Amino acid sequence: MLRLALLVCLAASPLDAEEVVADLSQSRISITTDFDGSEILIFGAVRRETPIPADDPLQILITVEGPSEPVTVRRKARRYGIWVNADAVDVDSAPSFYAVATSAPWNEVISDVEDLRHDISTPRAIRSVGATIAGSEDFTEALIRIRTGQDLYQSRTGAIKFEQQTLFSTSVRLPANLHEGDYRARFFLTRKGQVVDMFETAIDVRKIGLERFLFRLSREDPLIYGIMSLAIAIMAGWGASAAFRVFRT
Amino acid sequence: MHIYLPIAEVSVDAFLLLGLGGFVGVLSGMFGVGGGFLMTPLLFFIGIPPAVAVATEANQIVASSFSGALAHLKRRTVDLKMGVVLLAGGLVGAALGVQIFNALKAIGQVELLVRLSYVVFLGTIGGLMFVESLKAIRRSRTGRPAQRYRKSQLVNVLPFKTKFRTSGIYISVIPPVAVGILVGVLAAIMGVGGGFIMVPAMIYVLGMPTKVVVGTSLFQIMFVTGFTTLLHATTNHTVDVVLAVLLLVGGVLGAQVGTRIGARLQAEQLRILLSLIVLAVCGKLALDLLVQPSEIYSLGAGAGH
Numbered sequence: 001m002l003r004l005a006l007l008v009c010l011a012a013s014p015l016d017a018e019e020v021v022a023d024l025s026q027s028r029i030s031i032t033t034d035f036d037g038s039e040i041l042i043f044g045a046v047r048r049e050t051p052i053p054a055d056d057p058l059q060i061l062i063t064v065e066g067p068s069e070p071v072t073v074r075r076k077a078r079r080y081g082i083w084v085n086a087d088a089v090d091v092d093s094a095p096s097f098y099a100v101a102t103s104a105p106w107n108e109v110i111s112d113v114e115d116l117r118h119d120i121s122t123p124r125a126i127r128s129v130g131a132t133i134a135g136s137e138d139f140t141e142a143l144i145r146i147r148t149g150q151d152l153y154q155s156r157t158g159a160i161k162f163e164q165q166t167l168f169s170t171s172v173r174l175p176a177n178l179h180e181g182d183y184r185a186r187f188f189l190t191r192k193g194q195v196v197d198m199f200e201t202a203i204d205v206r207k208i209g210l211e212r213f214l215f216r217l218s219r220e221d222p223l224i225y226g227i228m229s230l231a232i233a234i235m236a237g238w239g240a241s242a243a244f245r246v247f248r249t
Numbered sequence: 250m251h252i253y254l255p256i257a258e259v260s261v262d263a264f265l266l267l268g269l270g271g272f273v274g275v276l277s278g279m280f281g282v283g284g285g286f287l288m289t290p291l292l293f294f295i296g297i298p299p300a301v302a303v304a305t306e307a308n309q310i311v312a313s314s315f316s317g318a319l320a321h322l323k324r325r326t327v328d329l330k331m332g333v334v335l336l337a338g339g340l341v342g343a344a345l346g347v348q349i350f351n352a353l354k355a356i357g358q359v360e361l362l363v364r365l366s367y368v369v370f371l372g373t374i375g376g377l378m379f380v381e382s383l384k385a386i387r388r389s390r391t392g393r394p395a396q397r398y399r400k401s402q403l404v405n406v407l408p409f410k411t412k413f414r415t416s417g418i419y420i421s422v423i424p425p426v427a428v429g430i431l432v433g434v435l436a437a438i439m440g441v442g443g444g445f446i447m448v449p450a451m452i453y454v455l456g457m458p459t460k461v462v463v464g465t466s467l468f469q470i471m472f473v474t475g476f477t478t479l480l481h482a483t484t485n486h487t488v489d490v491v492l493a494v495l496l497l498v499g500g501v502l503g504a505q506v507g508t509r510i511g512a513r514l515q516a517e518q519l520r521i522l523l524s525l526i527v528l529a530v531c532g533k534l535a536l537d538l539l540v541q542p543s544e545i546y547s548l549g550a551g552a553g554h
Contacts, residue, residue: 033491035253036260069550074357076545082365082538085357085547142546176251176260210491211255218256218486226482229308229490230475233497237312240501241319 018058019047020189020199029174029183029205037176040064040203043169046189058165058196059102059109061120061188064172064203066097067181068127073139089139093127096179098147099154099172103162111193118188118195122155151175180205256489257301263495265295270309270496274503277313279511280448280463280523285310285441286371287530288496289363297492299360303350303440304481305489305496307474310442312497313504314471320508321464328415328461331425332468335447338426339473342433347480350438354485357549366439368535374445375527381453382521389517416457416465424454429469436477442470445527459516
């Protein structure tokens with residue numbers, strides 16, 4: 001028994017003994033009527049039983065991602081003198097929101113092989129198989145470019161403050177045009193480009209109150225929602241004109 | 250003050266929406282058009298998804314035409330019989346339009362359809378109206394009496410003739426039904442009430458007197474856009490009631506002001522002003538189609554949806 005315990009201790013090299021412990025300032029984002037984006041503070045520490053290894057420094061990567069969904073990317077071309085959608089590529093799965101932050105320049109933090117294995121960098125987080133059109137990478141590039149412009153994709157190298165290889169903190173800004181769903185935050189601890197430890201936690205992004213009521217009604221009882229919309233419109237229309245008349249006389 | 254729209258899923262300044270509603274509402278009251286032809290492109294520009302803009306506009310137009318139609322009903326400037334005939338065509342057209350809209354949405358060409366429809370219809374109607382109004386003004390300056398517009402021969406030979414007492418005309422029901430269908434299709438595809446095409450059609454094709462044209466078109470628009478709203482809500486889930494309410498609060502107040510301004514202006518002046526606005530919107534949309542866009546790629550919901 002003692003020998004077995006000793007064996008386990010020996011098998012666990014100092015590298016494996018480093019563990020990431022992390023938390024978020026909020027694990028629940030509520031989309032209310034006055035929702036104007038939100039900022040999540042991410043912080044944590046590296047727990048280790050042994051002294052800090054003297055070789056290459058420890059690095060950290062953090063991703064925050066929204067639910068993935070298929071996206072069609074279309075490209076316009078000039079036909080008969082006007083610009084129309086000509087070619088299209090279906091991207092099988094792209095996250096609706098994706099932020100990745102690192103503690104150092106990209107190539108110092110992670111190797112390509114590890115990136116491929118864990119789908120960390122933004123192009124890796126997008127899956128596009130079976131694209132039949134030549135140059136389909138232009139389309140995925142465009143997808144990233146457009147969503148980066150909308151603040152939905154954020155790539156922030158070196159944005160994590162990592163002190164004494166133990167304490168780290170960063171923040172991720174969630175834009176106002178956020179979609180609801182089950183989001184997750186992933187933490188990767190790396191050394192020499194290899195992932196040493198990882199940790200994952202969920203963020204619940206939900207519409208609440210009036211937003212939730214209207215959204216659900218529009219999906220579950222669209223006819224009732226439609227009639228309600230009309231009733232509200234007509235009442236407001238009649239009410240406002242009646243108010244205007246009273247105001248004038 | 251920013252407000253998150255539950256269906257459009259974007260955050261927009263509430264005062265911007267109120268202001269847009271008010272501005273378009275003034276025009277709506279002055280000309281008896283729903284104002285959707287101006288509002289829908291403006292919504293595209295502030296970042297509302299096109300499908301949501303079109304469907305929500307239909308909902309907003311119901312309210313803005315409701316207050317206008319009430320005012321005209323009180324002044325007895327609505328030809329109810331003609332309104333019902335136009336409405337029958339409108340309902341058929343709206344159902345057809347939503348089918349076309351959904352089919353093109355699936356293949357990613359709905360925005361092109363919307364823009365091309367705008368350019369073609371606004372360009373034609375705006376140009377015709379502008380030329381007509383100029384002629385009318387020149388006539389009144391030279392002192393000659395304005396001629397009553399002659400109905401086309403086609404309207405006279407068609408069957409199912411009936412008397413429209415309020416308008417004082419005796420014509421076949423086929424042209425008004427056809428106009429109604431066309432307007433219904435446009436309501437569903439373009440997110441417009443269709444007043445910009447119905448008003449000239451009533452004057453030039455049906456030969457209705459100008460004083461009942463605005464009220465009657467508002468009457469028809471109110472019901473057709475209501476039906477369109479229900480169709481979009483049940484098939485596309487794209488009606489954003491929060492967006493609609495903000496637009497219409499501004500819109501209804503604007504419409505009241507506009508109706509009063511309109512009553513003080515002469516018909517020719519009104520028409521030349523409307524034609525200029527129509528041509529300006531058409532020009533802007535045509536430019537967008539002709540000039541290379543800064544971003545030639547666009548994103549749409551995937552095939553898996």
